[in-house]
Amino acid sequence: MIQNPTPSSPGTGGTLIQIEHLTKVYQLGEVDVHALRGVSVNVSKGEFVAIMGASGSGKSTFMNILGCLDKPTKGSYILEGIDVGKLSRDELAMIRNKKIGFVFQGFNLLSRTSALENVELPLFYGPTSNKVRKVKATEALERVGLGDRIHHYPNQLSGGQQQRVAIARSLVNDPSIILADEPTGNLDSRTSVEVMGIFQELNNNGITIILVTHEPDIAQFAKRHIVFRDGKIRADKVNSNPKIASEVIKDIPVIDEEEEAA
Amino acid sequence: MKILNIILSAFRALQRNKMRSFLTMLGIIIGVAAVIAMLAIGQGAEYSVKQQIAALGTNVLMVYPGAQQQAGVRSGAGSATTLTEDDALAISRECPAVQYISPGAFAGGQVIAGNLNWSTSIQGVGSDYLEIRQWLIEYGDFFTDQDIKAAAKVCILGKTVADNLFPDASPVDQTIRIRSVPFKVAGVLTKKGQNAMGQDQDDVILAPYTTVLRRLSHWPNLRFILVSATSLKDISAAQTQISELLRMRHKIQPYDADDFTIRNQTDLAATATATTQVLTILLASIASVSLLVGGIGIMNIMLVSVTERTREIGIRMSIGARSRDILTQFLIEALVLSLLGGITGIILGVVGSNVISSIAKWPTIITAFSIILSFGFSIAIGIFFGFYPARKAAMLNPIDALRYE
Numbered sequence: 001m002i003q004n005p006t007p008s009s010p011g012t013g014g015t016l017i018q019i020e021h022l023t024k025v026y027q028l029g030e031v032d033v034h035a036l037r038g039v040s041v042n043v044s045k046g047e048f049v050a051i052m053g054a055s056g057s058g059k060s061t062f063m064n065i066l067g068c069l070d071k072p073t074k075g076s077y078i079l080e081g082i083d084v085g086k087l088s089r090d091e092l093a094m095i096r097n098k099k100i101g102f103v104f105q106g107f108n109l110l111s112r113t114s115a116l117e118n119v120e121l122p123l124f125y126g127p128t129s130n131k132v133r134k135v136k137a138t139e140a141l142e143r144v145g146l147g148d149r150i151h152h153y154p155n156q157l158s159g160g161q162q163q164r165v166a167i168a169r170s171l172v173n174d175p176s177i178i179l180a181d182e183p184t185g186n187l188d189s190r191t192s193v194e195v196m197g198i199f200q201e202l203n204n205n206g207i208t209i210i211l212v213t214h215e216p217d218i219a220q221f222a223k224r225h226i227v228f229r230d231g232k233i234r235a236d237k238v239n240s241n242p243k244i245a246s247e248v249i250k251d252i253p254v255i256d257e258e259e260e261a262a
Numbered sequence: 263m264k265i266l267n268i269i270l271s272a273f274r275a276l277q278r279n280k281m282r283s284f285l286t287m288l289g290i291i292i293g294v295a296a297v298i299a300m301l302a303i304g305q306g307a308e309y310s311v312k313q314q315i316a317a318l319g320t321n322v323l324m325v326y327p328g329a330q331q332q333a334g335v336r337s338g339a340g341s342a343t344t345l346t347e348d349d350a351l352a353i354s355r356e357c358p359a360v361q362y363i364s365p366g367a368f369a370g371g372q373v374i375a376g377n378l379n380w381s382t383s384i385q386g387v388g389s390d391y392l393e394i395r396q397w398l399i400e401y402g403d404f405f406t407d408q409d410i411k412a413a414a415k416v417c418i419l420g421k422t423v424a425d426n427l428f429p430d431a432s433p434v435d436q437t438i439r440i441r442s443v444p445f446k447v448a449g450v451l452t453k454k455g456q457n458a459m460g461q462d463q464d465d466v467i468l469a470p471y472t473t474v475l476r477r478l479s480h481w482p483n484l485r486f487i488l489v490s491a492t493s494l495k496d497i498s499a500a501q502t503q504i505s506e507l508l509r510m511r512h513k514i515q516p517y518d519a520d521d522f523t524i525r526n527q528t529d530l531a532a533t534a535t536a537t538t539q540v541l542t543i544l545l546a547s548i549a550s551v552s553l554l555v556g557g558i559g560i561m562n563i564m565l566v567s568v569t570e571r572t573r574e575i576g577i578r579m580s581i582g583a584r585s586r587d588i589l590t591q592f593l594i595e596a597l598v599l600s601l602l603g604g605i606t607g608i609i610l611g612v613v614g615s616n617v618i619s620s621i622a623k624w625p626t627i628i629t630a631f632s633i634i635l636s637f638g639f640s641i642a643i644g645i646f647f648g649f650y651p652a653r654k655a656a657m658l659n660p661i662d663a664l665r666y667e
Contacts, residue, residue, distance in 0.1 A: 090584045097582020122581040
């Protein structure tokens with residue numbers, strides 16, 4: 001049914017992720033829940049993949065395993081030549097620190113901690129010196145267009161800005177992949193497109209991005225679509241004509257406060 | 263994660279809940295302050311007991327007749343016949359380690375001067391008595407060897423007696439009546455205050471021992487002999503010499519027990535010191551219970567904090583914090599709490615001891631030991647009670663922690 005579904009995709013620069021026959025079984029009391037039932041997929045460097053599917057399709061479980069937050073029950077996951085399934089808890093933490101950047105639906109910033117310090121956080125768990133850390137974090141914030149708000153606290157920033165801080169945090173350690181789990185779920189449509197614009201820009205600069213979403217609109221910005229259902233991949237196809245965020249945004253009217261009040 | 267950064271972020275985390283952090287620390291503050299204050303009081307008591315015993319003269323030996331002193335209820339009964347004036351003279355003649363010697367006799371009774379009277383004890387002593395007791399005459403003179411030889415009716419008043427019998431006038435050269443026998447007052451002693459047992463040492467009248475034996479107690483033998491060794495290190499030599507001399511003089515067979523008892527102040531000092539040390543330990547143990555309760559407070563708050571910050575822990579783990587990073591973070595937070603509490607407690611304890619000292623007039627002593635002990639205790643409490651919550655945080659599953667609401 002699934003015969004090596006990896007299509008050739010633009011920006012291929014060698015294999016980054018090799019996943020074979022991945023299964024994940026949760027035990028809920030007496031009942032075994034099969035979240036993943038044999039998933040095989042390859043992702044190359046520089047891809048922009050959207051993972052889609054209804055809730056319960058297994059996409060979140062897949063994402064957790066991809067992000068080294070969870071281990072598969074069976075099957076293998078090789079990330080840049082490393083067999084992740086064989087690593088210890090601490091080694092997984094190191095992989096997450098060095099190779100993976102997370103962006104979450106709920107932003108997951110530390111409150112009462114400035115944007116800069118939030119972005120610095122991954123570097124705290126590595127060998128970076130205090131000085132380099134500050135420089136790198138500032139650069140990452142500038143890259144997402146928040147160079148003028150580095151000392152703001154999350155509660156002083158809009159949702160879109162908070163998500164940008166989160167993206168800057170995921171970038172700061174030069175990861176191999178950025179994993180974005182419903183990154184636009186809490187944002188209005190214009191801000192969503194803005195955020196997707198940032199992802200596209202990062203992707204154009206060679207960063208591999210894997211995006212989990214259930215919104216087809218958002219998936220349209222990715223170059224490849226993988227659809228999950230019932231713990232299996234149902235479709236895996238190249239999006240030959242992805243939307244360009246910087247163009248789409250021109251067609252979305254700015255909703256400002258006066259208009260809302262009127 | 264570098265240790266300095268962890269400490270900084272621990273401070274910040276604690277600042278976010280100032281009131282809560284303060285209340286948690288309060289447990290440790292009170293505990294440490296109590297331990298410091300109790301140790302200070304105990305050690306102060308120990309010191310003042312030692313001081314008072316030293317004031318008695320540390321190289322002093324007391325020789326008592328018979329076993330009277332050990333079976334206290336029998337004292338005053340008629341068996342104390344073994345120490346004589348000749349024994350005292352022999353000791354002063356034949357024991358080279360003995361510097362001063364004073365035979366001792368004793369009588370109690372009502373003393374009358376004019377229309378005032380006072381009940382006190384009358385000590386019959388020798389001319390070296392003041393040297394042994396390191397006591398001085400405030401005004402007037404001490405009695406002479408001549409007075410002793412003649413069993414003269416002269417006496418020296420202790421300060422308390424002088425104040426009670428002669429509230430307005432100088433007692434020197436006045437006459438007082440002790441059990442109807444008239445005595446001339448030759449001098450008044452300086453104030454010596456209470457002894458280690460709380461007795462007023464100034465409530466006494468001194469008279470030549472010959473006079474007391476012959477005119478007051480009508481008792482042929484001495485009640486005690488007071489001896490001072492030539493130096494502190496000669497005490498045991500003096501004790502041996504006196505013991506051998508008396509055994510010889512009293513014709514005691516080699517396997518028979520002594521018919522006298524020699525006591526020195528060192529024994530008394532050791533007993534009194536041991537007593538106050540027990541007291542110190544008791545006080546400190548009670549105080550350290552509150553330190554323990556303070557530690558439980560820290561554990562409680564750290565558990566609450568771990569639960570509240572589950573999501574933060576998840577975020578940190580997702581971006582690469584290892585279990586040991588999380589463990590260190592929470593352990594350091596607990597440690598900062600207990601250390602801040604400990605330092606504040608030490609300051610409060612020192613201040614408190616001084617306040618107690620000046621209000622209650624108790625001597626207090628704060629030693630480096632008690633400060634180091636409390637400091638060490640608060641570190642130990644931070645680690646001990648912080649470890650369980652920190653471990654709980656470190657063992658969280660990153661996915662569950664991230665989803666925690």
